[in-house]
Structures are given as structure tokens and as C-alpha cells.
Amino acid sequence: MRFDDAPDRFKSGNASDRFSGASGVLFEQAMAQTRMAICLCDPHAKDLPIVFANRAFRQLTGYSESEILGRNCRFLQGPNTDPEPVARMRKAIADEDVVVVELLNYRKNGTTFWNALHLGPIYNDKGELVYFFGSQWDVSDVRAARAEEQHAKEMARELSHRMKNMFAVISGIVNVTGRVRGIQGEAAEINSRIQALGRAYETTLDDASSGSIQISEAIRAVLSPYDRDEERLKMVGNGVRTPFTTISIIGLILHELAANATKYGAWASEAGMVTVNWYVDETDNALTITWEERGGPQVDSEAIEAGTGTTIVDRLLSGGRGSITREWRDTGLVVTVKLPRRDEA
Structure with missing residues (x-):
């Protein structure tokens, strides 16, 4: 391999004399041929001039x-540097030290x-300082990606703040309307759904900047108020990611299941337990959530299936191209919910 890329000043001047033997030739060839932008500066000349800049540096x-x-x-x-x-x-040069910085050039x-x-000293086999080595890497795209990520996080925080305010305003309107019309019970039921949505969104907005969320955070946020003693709810799902657009459906479905369990199902009994699992079904790539109740009283399944909550759940799933199955076993209700994970769903 010929050292054609190096300038004559570097090959024949005093600078090249500071290296000797095969190691010096290999060093020079590596500096010239690498695709990383590299320059060498002479620490023994006034103002540390560049004595070598490879093709990548020039490009x-x-x-x-x-x-x-x-x-x-x-x-x-x-x-703007x-x-x-x-x-x-400058300090690294004065101390003959290594430093890595990012600066605008x-x-x-x-x-x-x-x-x-990346700036650092180079010594010969006698331990004498012969060059300062500088390698340059254009990280503009990396910086832009960092800035975009930071912007997305800031937007998520702002969105979270605005959504909290929005849910609070809606809740206030529902309460006022309920009192004026004498339907406080219905208003409280509606507000419980609004609050469930708020909890589901609040924990996932930061994650949503990536386009998908870890569904576990939303599930835990929606259900945790129903398990204040932390002994009657078991959650065994994993870190499945799903499109952010599914959060409304999941939040409301789990709220309706939890509300029914509190009034009529497992949580209406002191010994009742609920187990929630979530995973991706590999056969259809669908997000699958299972809800299993045990230890509750006997339930009037027909009354529950005719209720408003059931109607809401069924319509939500229909609009999201999902499905739900309910099994009224002797041990309690078992529900399986499936939602497609593709964004177009």
C-alpha cells in the first residue's frame, strides 16, 4: 500500500522523521486511508499548525x-461555536491529555x-510528543435526533398537563349537569369512566412519543385504585408494546370490568381475586388481555350483559376491530379481549 494521500510536507519533512521503522509506515498509511476524518498537528511549531489532513477531513x-x-x-x-x-x-493540549467534545464547526x-x-497526544517509541491527533465525526444527524427526542418529551409533558386540565373540565361539567338535572348517580358513573381514561393516558404520554407504549403502565394505572390493599389483584403481563391509539379502548374496558367486579363479581366478596394477564397472541399478532375472577358470589350474567358498561365495551371493540369473549364459569367470570396491534387498525 502506497502512502499517496499524504502531503509531501508530512512525508519528507521533520514531522515524518519523528517516526521510524515499519510501525511509522503503517501509522502513516492508516492515517491516509481511513474514511474517518483525521488531522495531525505539530505541537513543536508555533500555534499548533495542521501538518496532515487526510482525504476524509478535506471532504x-x-x-x-x-x-x-x-x-x-x-x-x-x-x-455560534x-x-x-x-x-x-485547550486544557487537554496544555496537559497533553485526551478529550472528546462536541462542537459546532x-x-x-x-x-x-x-x-x-477526539483529540489526544501521540508519542514516539522514546516517549516524546510528536503530534496531536484529531479525529472528526459529523454527528449532526445524531444531534438532530436527540433534539427531536427532547422536543417530543417536552410536548408529551405539555400534552399531559393539558389533558389533565381537559379531563378536569369535563368532569366538572358532568357534575354540574348531574346536579342541575337531578341525576347525580349517572353523573358519578360517567365521571368514573372519565377518571379511568385520565389515569390511563397520564402514565403513557411520555412513552407515546415513540409511536407505541408499554401497555403494562396503562393497565396498572387504571386498575390500581380498585386494589387499595394490594392483595386482591394479580397482574402477570409482560412488557408488550402496542399502538398508542388503543389506550382509550383498553382503559375503558378495564374500568368497566373492574366496576362490575366491585359491584357484582369477585371484589364484591372479601375472598374474591382478579388476575389480569396481557400478551401478544402469536397466531394473530393481537394484543390479548385476559381477566379472570375467582371467589365472588353467583352473578346474574344476563343483567350484566344488558348493562350500559357492556354496551360501551362492545361498541368500542367493534370500532377498533377487536373482540371480546365472556365465560361465566363456576369459579367466576373469565374475559378475553383481543385488539389488533397494527396502527391502521
């Missing part, structure tokens, strides 16, 4: 070899890029 910055050699790396800085990482670089055409710069 990254847009400058030619003649425009780079002999200049300090600061020529890549501009009006943060002085803090620059100060860290400018190309020849004036466009900017975020540079992840």
Missing part, C-alpha cells in the same frame, strides 16, 4: 489541502456541522 470540511496545512484547527470555528468545549480542548461554504472531536 468533510470542503477545504483543499493547501487551504488546511499550516493553519490551526480553530479556522473551522465560527460565531460554543467556547466551553474549545476551552476543554463550519465548512468552507459556510454550512455548519456538529463535530464529535
Whole structure:
């Protein structure tokens, strides 16, 4: 392999004399041929000039070899370059130390890029400082992704705040309407559903920026108020992710099941237990939630199935292309809910 990419000044001048033997040749070849942008600076010359910049460095910055050699790396800085990482670089050079910084640099055409710069000393076999090595990596896309993620989190927090206010306003309207019309019981029933939705959304908004959520957080948030002693509810699901659009359906379904269990089912008895499981059914790629009650009293299944809550659940699932099966076993109610996981559902 020939060392054709290196400038004559680097190959034949005093700088190249600081290396000797096969290791020096391999070093020079590696510096020239790597696709990572690299430059070497001479610590023994005034103002630490660049004595070598490989092809990748020139392509990254847009400058030619003649425009780079002999200049300090600061020529890549501009009006919006943060002085803090620059100060860290100066300290590392003074201490002959290694430093990694991210700073805003400018190309020849004036466009900017975020540079992840790795700066460090290079010594010869005698332990003498011969160069400062700098590798540059354009991390503009990485920075943009970080900024986008941070923005999404901020938006999620703001959305969470606004949704809490929205649910509070709706709840207040329902209460006022209930008192004016003398239907406080119906208003309380509606408000319980509103509160269940609020709990389901509140715990999942931060996660929703990724487009999907871990359904376990929503399930726990909706059901935890019904298990205040933490002894009558068993949740055994795993970290399944599902489209954020399913949260309303899941929240309301679980609320209706929990409300019925409290009035008529397992939680109407001191010995009653409810087990909730959730997983992805590999046969149809559907989010599957099972609800199993044990230890409750005998239930009038026909009365429950004719109730408002059952109608709400069935219509929600129909609109979401889901399904529900109810089995009235001797041990208690067993419900299986299936929801497609694809966003288009």
C-alpha cells in the first residue's frame, strides 16, 4: 500500500522523521486511508499548525489541502461555536491529555456541522510528543435526533398537563349537569369512566412519543385504585408494546370490568381475586388481555350483559376491530379481549 494521500510536507519533512521503522509506515498509511476524518498537528511549531489532513477531513470540511496545512484547527470555528468545549480542548493540549467534545464547526461554504472531536497526544517509541491527533465525526444527524427526542418529551409533558386540565373540565361539567338535572348517580358513573381514561393516558404520554407504549403502565394505572390493599389483584403481563391509539379502548374496558367486579363479581366478596394477564397472541399478532375472577358470589350474567358498561365495551371493540369473549364459569367470570396491534387498525 502506497502512502499517496499524504502531503509531501508530512512525508519528507521533520514531522515524518519523528517516526521510524515499519510501525511509522503503517501509522502513516492508516492515517491516509481511513474514511474517518483525521488531522495531525505539530505541537513543536508555533500555534499548533495542521501538518496532515487526510482525504476524509478535506471532504468533510470542503477545504483543499493547501487551504488546511499550516493553519490551526480553530479556522473551522465560527460565531455560534460554543467556547466551553474549545476551552476543554485547550486544557487537554496544555496537559497533553485526551478529550472528546462536541462542537459546532463550519465548512468552507459556510454550512455548519456538529463535530464529535477526539483529540489526544501521540508519542514516539522514546516517549516524546510528536503530534496531536484529531479525529472528526459529523454527528449532526445524531444531534438532530436527540433534539427531536427532547422536543417530543417536552410536548408529551405539555400534552399531559393539558389533558389533565381537559379531563378536569369535563368532569366538572358532568357534575354540574348531574346536579342541575337531578341525576347525580349517572353523573358519578360517567365521571368514573372519565377518571379511568385520565389515569390511563397520564402514565403513557411520555412513552407515546415513540409511536407505541408499554401497555403494562396503562393497565396498572387504571386498575390500581380498585386494589387499595394490594392483595386482591394479580397482574402477570409482560412488557408488550402496542399502538398508542388503543389506550382509550383498553382503559375503558378495564374500568368497566373492574366496576362490575366491585359491584357484582369477585371484589364484591372479601375472598374474591382478579388476575389480569396481557400478551401478544402469536397466531394473530393481537394484543390479548385476559381477566379472570375467582371467589365472588353467583352473578346474574344476563343483567350484566344488558348493562350500559357492556354496551360501551362492545361498541368500542367493534370500532377498533377487536373482540371480546365472556365465560361465566363456576369459579367466576373469565374475559378475553383481543385488539389488533397494527396502527391502521
